Amino acid sequence: MSGSAERVVFVHDRPGQESLLTGGTISRLRSDDAEVVVVFGSAQSADEADVRAAMAALDVRDWRLLPEASGAQSLAEAVADVLDDVQATAVVIGADDETLRRAASGAADSLNVPVFLHRRVTDAVGQRLVAIDVSAQVDQKLRAIAAYPRRWSITDHAVEPVVAVEPGDPADRPVTIGGTETFLRQPPAHAPATETAPGPLSRGLAAVLALLTGAAFGVVGTIAHQATLSLGPVTIPVGLILALAGITALLAGLRLVLGDRLIVLICAIGLLGTIFVLSLRSSGGSVLVPEGIPGLLWTVVPTLVATIVLAWPRIPARQGSA
Numbered sequence: 002m003s004g005s006a007e008r009v010v011f012v013h014d015r016p017g018q019e020s021l022l023t024g025g026t027i028s029r030l031r032s033d034d035a036e037v038v039v040v041f042g043s044a045q046s047a048d049e050a051d052v053r054a055a056m057a058a059l060d061v062r063d064w065r066l067l068p069e070a071s072g073a074q075s076l077a078e079a080v081a082d083v084l085d086d087v088q089a090t091a092v093v094i095g096a097d098d099e100t101l102r103r104a105a106s107g108a109a110d111s112l113n114v115p116v117f118l119h120r121r122v123t124d125a126v127g128q129r130l131v132a133i134d135v136s137a138q139v140d141q142k143l144r145a146i147a148a149y150p151r152r153w154s155i156t157d158h159a160v161e162p163v164v165a166v167e168p169g170d171p172a173d174r175p176v177t178i179g180g181t182e183t184f185l186r187q188p189p190a191h192a193p194a195t196e197t198a199p200g201p202l203s204r205g206l207a208a209v210l211a212l213l214t215g216a217a218f219g220v221v222g223t224i225a226h227q228a229t230l231s232l233g234p235v236t237i238p239v240g241l242i243l244a245l246a247g248i249t250a251l252l253a254g255l256r257l258v259l260g261d262r263l264i265v266l267i268c269a270i271g272l273l274g275t276i277f278v279l280s281l282r283s284s285g286g287s288v289l290v291p292e293g294i295p296g297l298l299w300t301v302v303p304t305l306v307a308t309i310v311l312a313w314p315r316i317p318a319r320q321g322s323a
Contacts, residue, residue: 007035010089012080012105014096016047017152019064020055020145021160022095022119025135025182028142031060038087039064040080042101047149054148058141063087073100081108093184095119110189117184128185136180143178208267211255215271218248223279223289226299241295248272248303252310262311269307276303 009030013019019027019039030037039056041047044066056064067079084092092109094116096102102118109116120130135142139158147155154161158178221244228240251272255265280290280300290296 007033007091008087008089009035009037009091009093010084010087011037011039011093012096012101013039013041014098014101015043015045016041016052016055017146017149018095018097020059020142020148021153021176023093023182024059024142024145025138025180026093026133026184027059027061028138028145029133029135032138036087037061037063038083038089040083041066042076042096042098048151051149051151055145058145058148060141073104076100076104077108077111080105081111084108084112084114089114091115091117093117093119106187113189116187118187120183120185122183125183125185130183131186133182133184134180135182139178139180146178204264207259207261207264211264211268212271214251215268215273216275218251219272219275220279222248222299222303223276227291227295238295241298244299245302245306249306252307256310256313265307265311269311273303273307276300 007030011019011023011027013022019041027037027039037059039061041064044052052064056062065083067076067083083089089109089112092105092114094102094105096105106116117131120128122130143155143158146153146160150163152163154163159175160178161175223244225240226238226244228238230237230239252265252269255268256262259265276290276299280296290299
């Protein structure tokens with residue numbers, strides 16, 4: 002959730018579900034100045050005044066009712082029109098109706114928009130859910146639910162249905178409002194459900210390449226780190242600066258792209274081992290890393306960089322834009 006850059010469309014069967022199922026997430030997005038549009042497949046058993054009151058409680062200014070569609074394709078086109086109109090960055094589907102859920106998922110996939118399905122923890126055993134902390138938005142969520150007095154009664158944080166809109170509707174079960182809402186990230190229809198892990202051969206080749214690359218950077222950096230540029234009375238250690246920038250970019254880049262500490266470690270071994278070997282005095286007495294501040298920095302800083310890159314916690318990949 003990156004604030005005002007987000008434009009999230011919530012799709013629900015009918016008014017009321019948006020407050021009970023996803024009201025906390027809607028309020029949190031709005032508190033971050035994100036644009037939120039709530040779309041309903043039907044206005045069944047809903048009073049417009051109640052809907053307006055609920056939208057006001059959630060600070061939602063844009064809510065829409067899908068036109069009556071003659072088929073799933075027409076419904077998908079209607080949802081796609083909404084997504085395209087608001088340039089949605091994510092779609093949250095709380096609909097229980099299979100036709101509407103499929104239509105919304107298909108429309109989002111056709112526009113490459115990430116899809117999140119509302120799921121209660123008890124209904125998604127064994128699935129990896131995205132949990133949104135909405136503890137700061139519980140009061141707003143309760144006020145939005147209370148805007149539908151003909152449908153629910155509220156006692157403290159317990160919500161009891163007054164009248165069931167449709168038998169079996171998950172929104173017509175007694176619930177206790179908590180500080181978390183959970184969602185299932187739906188993979189795109191054109192993407193594989195799982196990623197294939199690299200095999201031993203490919204990983205071995207990557208390790209060899211990382212070792213050689215680290216050694217090459219060590220050789221080039223050791224040769225170039227003493228180069229300087231004089232600008233009047235100022236001497237700039239341009240060789241040392243470029244060498245340190247190069248090895249930092251190499252190690253950090255490998256960690257960010259591959260996320261594999263072992264490959265980064267092997268690259269660091271090639272780099273640091275080469276620097277150590279080249280810093281020794283040769284049999285002829287020549288020295289590639291003479292004493293002085295540049296030589297000291299070239300032998301110490303790469304070790305610090307490698308240690309930080311290897312010890313840095315894993316950076317979670319951003320799931321779409323949500």
